[in-house]
Amino acid sequence: SQSLKKSYEGIFDIGAALSVREVNGTDTKVFPILDKHFNSLTPENLMKWGSIHPRLGQYNFEPMDRLVALAEKIDARVIGHTLVWHNQTPDWVYEDENGERLSKDALLQRMEEHIEAVAGRYKGKVFGYDVVNEAFFDDGQYRTSKWYEAAGKDFIKRAFIKTHEVDPDAELYYNDYNMWKPEKTDAAIKLAKELREEGIRIDGIGMQGHYGLDSPSLEIIETAINKIADAGFKVMFTEVDIDVLPNPVNRHGADIDATFPADESYNIYKEGLPEEIQAKLVSRYRELFELFKKHEEKITRITFWGVHDGGSWLNNWPMPGRTAYPLIIDKDYKEKKDIIDALIQI
Numbered sequence: 001s002q003s004l005k006k007s008y009e010g011i012f013d014i015g016a017a018l019s020v021r022e023v024n025g026t027d028t029k030v031f032p033i034l035d036k037h038f039n040s041l042t043p044e045n046l047m048k049w050g051s052i053h054p055r056l057g058q059y060n061f062e063p064m065d066r067l068v069a070l071a072e073k074i075d076a077r078v079i080g081h082t083l084v085w086h087n088q089t090p091d092w093v094y095e096d097e098n099g100e101r102l103s104k105d106a107l108l109q110r111m112e113e114h115i116e117a118v119a120g121r122y123k124g125k126v127f128g129y130d131v132v133n134e135a136f137f138d139d140g141q142y143r144t145s146k147w148y149e150a151a152g153k154d155f156i157k158r159a160f161i162k163t164h165e166v167d168p169d170a171e172l173y174y175n176d177y178n179m180w181k182p183e184k185t186d187a188a189i190k191l192a193k194e195l196r197e198e199g200i201r202i203d204g205i206g207m208q209g210h211y212g213l214d215s216p217s218l219e220i221i222e223t224a225i226n227k228i229a230d231a232g233f234k235v236m237f238t239e240v241d242i243d244v245l246p247n248p249v250n251r252h253g254a255d256i257d258a259t260f261p262a263d264e265s266y267n268i269y270k271e272g273l274p275e276e277i278q279a280k281l282v283s284r285y286r287e288l289f290e291l292f293k294k295h296e297e298k299i300t301r302i303t304f305w306g307v308h309d310g311g312s313w314l315n316n317w318p319m320p321g322r323t324a325y326p327l328i329i330d331k332d333y334k335e336k337k338d339i340i341d342a343l344i345q346i
Ligand code: XIL
Pocket: 044, 045, 133, 177, 208, 239, 252, 313
């Protein structure tokens, strides 16, 4: 295949999320793939609080340093994912030395110190930050996270202010899943407008893009793209993958308290993907990229959530023991030529 990043040059960046294995040199086969197709890299986990700041006063920068070095080698932009989130954040973050919950001021101070340390270290090296991730429920209400419980929505504003103060050149984004749900899109836009009206920098809104073969519809995604752009914010698809397996959690509906069968009954394609499903996957990717291209003035980046199928989180989510086919490179590191060719022809 030709290079995806070259064929989309000047249209939007083409990104991939990288795991620890892929940056520490264990998974060497990804390097030529990254070099050929991608000009933007997102740390899949290694910039999350629990990974980069596992204990009070203790930072683990090495994996992220490696990702930055790799990005320099292949001339890719780095996306900082993510500074403030309710998941993959250790309990100590919210507690004092006696295990009591911190006051609003103490928690926000701790958050600011974290941002200062992380964004400070990578100042000038990160193109844009997912400053805050997933602060809303699907119905548009603020998520009742430990951040929200202690600080209300102020934690969001303070996180954006601090990140801008530490790295004034970095773009700043709000990022969330199911951003096609109207209530959620509207809530994120309202937040972004409020920040901007207060003079706080926010450049764009990230739509994660964990999609299925048939849902969400192109129309509903298009409506969200237009709403975000009309409000004056850049749009990016930050975590694209397509789940071909039955998924009881209906996309990234993490708000739903689903129970999962303990057996492998959802692992219906473990022997390989049937031809007709592969064909559906190709056309779903084609339709999505046709939509993205149609809105190229509004969209700045498309990032895939992983490099190859074998490394995809969907092998373990929403339950372990899945054999997932969500990406454009297969588990043997071979390009899915039918998909890549389709994307290049658009
Ligand atoms: C996921 C990673 O892919 C997994 O490896 C990890 O176990 C859990 O987090 N929304 C996000 C991403 O913003 O950070 C999540 O990444 C997927 C959903």
